[in-house]
Amino acid sequence: MKLGREIAALVTGGASGLGEASARRLAGAGVRVAILDMNEAAGARLAQEIGGLFAPCDVTDEASVDGALEAARRAHGQERILVNCAGIAIGKKTARRDRDSGAIEAHDLASFRRVIEVNLVGTFHMTAKCAAGMMAAEPIGPDGERGVIVSTASVAAVEGQIGQVAYAASKGGVAAMTLPVARDLAREGIRTACILPGLFDTPMFKGLPDEAREALAASVPYPSRLGAPSEYAALVQHICENVMLNGVQIRLDGALRLAPR
Numbered sequence: 001m002k003l004g005r006e007i008a009a010l011v012t013g014g015a016s017g018l019g020e021a022s023a024r025r026l027a028g029a030g031v032r033v034a035i036l037d038m039n040e041a042a043g044a045r046l047a048q049e050i051g052g053l054f055a056p057c058d059v060t061d062e063a064s065v066d067g068a069l070e071a072a073r074r075a076h077g078q079e080r081i082l083v084n085c086a087g088i089a090i091g092k093k094t095a096r097r098d099r100d101s102g103a104i105e106a107h108d109l110a111s112f113r114r115v116i117e118v119n120l121v122g123t124f125h126m127t128a129k130c131a132a133g134m135m136a137a138e139p140i141g142p143d144g145e146r147g148v149i150v151s152t153a154s155v156a157a158v159e160g161q162i163g164q165v166a167y168a169a170s171k172g173g174v175a176a177m178t179l180p181v182a183r184d185l186a187r188e189g190i191r192t193a194c195i196l197p198g199l200f201d202t203p204m205f206k207g208l209p210d211e212a213r214e215a216l217a218a219s220v221p222y223p224s225r226l227g228a229p230s231e232y233a234a235l236v237q238h239i240c241e242n243v244m245l246n247g248v249q250i251r252l253d254g255a256l257r258l259a260p261r
Contacts, residue, residue: 001080001081001140001141001145001148001240001241001243002141002241003026003029003030003031003237003240003241004029004030004031005030005031005032006140007030007031007032007080007081008031008032008033008034008072008073008076008077008078008079008080008081009023009026009031009032009033009034009079009080009081009082009083010033010034010036010069010072010079010081010082010083010126010130011023011026011033011034011035011036011083011085012036012037012057012059012082012083012084012085012086012122012126013036013037013084013085013086013087014033014034014035014036014037014043014046014083014085015035015037015039015042015043015046015054016037016039016042016202016203017085017200017202017203017204017229018085018152018197018200018202018229018232018233019035019037019083019085019086020046020229021228021229021230021232021233022083022085022150022232022233022236023035023046023050023052023083024046024050024230024233025230025233025234025236025237026081026083026233026236026237026240027050027051027052028050029237031081032052032053032075032076032077033047033050033052033053034047034052034053034054034055034068034071034072034075034076034079035047035052035053035054035055036055036056036057036059036068036072036086037054037056037057037086038056038057038058040054040056043056053071053072053075053076055067055068055071055072056068057086059086059118059122059123059125059126060117060118060121060122060125062125065125065126065129066129069129069130069133073133078133078134078136078137079130079133079134079147080134080137080140080146080147080148081147081148081149081150081240082126082127082130082147082148082149082150083150083152083236084122084123084126084127084149084150084151084152084174085152086118086119086122086123086126087118087119087122087152087170088114088115088118088119089115089164089167089204090111090114090115090166090167091163091164092107092108092111092112092163092165092166093107093162093163093165094106094107094165095107107165107166111166112165112166112169115166115167115169115170116166116169116170116173118170119167119170119171119173119174120169120170120171120173120174123151123152123174124177127149127151127181127192130147130149131147131149131181131184131185131188131190134146134147134188134190135185135188135190139189141243143189143243144189145189145190145191145243146188146189146190147189147190147191148190148191148192148193148239148240149181149190149191149192149193150192150193150194150195150236150239150240151174151178151192151193151194151195152174152194152195152197153171153172153174153175153194153195153196153249154167154168154171154196154197155196155197155198155251155253155256155257155258156168156171156258157171157172157174157175157196158172158175158196159257159258160172160258161258161259161260161261162260162261163261171196174194175194175196175249178192178193178194178247178248178249179247181247182246182247183247186246191243191245191246191247192246192247193239193245193246193247193248193249193250194248194249194250195232195235195236195239195249195250195252196249196250196251196252196253197227197232197252197253198220198227198251198252198253198254198256199216199217199219199220199226199227199253199256200226200227200228200229200231200232201226201227201228201229202229205226213226219256219259220253220254220255220256221254221255221256222254222255223254224254225254227252227253227254231252232252235250235252
């Protein structure tokens, strides 16, 4: 897909982290970008900075998604790019024993469901809604492409660590649905790809002590540092531009393989 002002994009979770970097990168390539996020202050500020649009959106709520899509399409027309970056993480074991009291506690169902709802169901929800919109649009380019969907999984999808059962399950689902979605939409000229980031310098790591950040960086074989969100965004742009990338899971991790903890 050739990027430019005739192309509109949506970025969920676009107010910070990997989503923010993706929004900036696509806007820098001339794309009209709509930022969908629940953080209204940060989202509106970024939209103003990059000349885009902010629409408040809870990816788990159908009315919220429909309202955000309506606002984005009214301003920019039918999106040809969707970048799914909205997500949450928790740290809980499947079951745990309290070191002091010896009491045993099972992982609560509510928090597990919430992670699945946001990360997996939310990604599917946006993918299905945007795919339907793309299908109604006219094909563009020599290959008759209608759109591209980039989703965010994690290396935890295949190497989930202790305490990551909910997160790993959600991201494993995102990765697993990539190929079936690509096959579902292939005849309509709509591509999909999934990025599995390793350790990236996102707000999730901002609150860690310097020693912890340094230890995490040292665990990456090469380059031995946290990934920059701009490097994730560069891959998003390449996926959008390279029409042969379809139905793929791409690790972006500096050869990192996660240890149990």
